[in-house]
Amino acid sequence: MLQRRRFKQTKPLYERLADEAVRLREEARSLLPGQRRDMLLRKARQDETAMQIENWLRSPGLRPPT
Template structure:
């Protein structure tokens, strides 16, 4: 049986998502309009949405997002 490779994360999920969103937006800024640029901007928006959902899940009382 194969063993799973486990990694200890050194940064929080929120930090990793913020870094990835910033990286995607920076790379998209250097590209001409096109498919690759749109995919990078979409990934950045998804990362930002994931940050909001993660913050909502960690909030006390789990209030609905506004």
């Protein structure tokens, strides 16, 4: 049976998403308009949306069901 590799993340998810969004936007800035640039900007927006969703899920307003 195959064993799954597991490792502990050193940075929280929101930090990893923020870092990747910044990296993608910087890479897109260096490209000419085109499909590759659009794809990088779309991925950066997806990362930013994921950060917002994660913040909503971690907000104190959400309570687990009792």
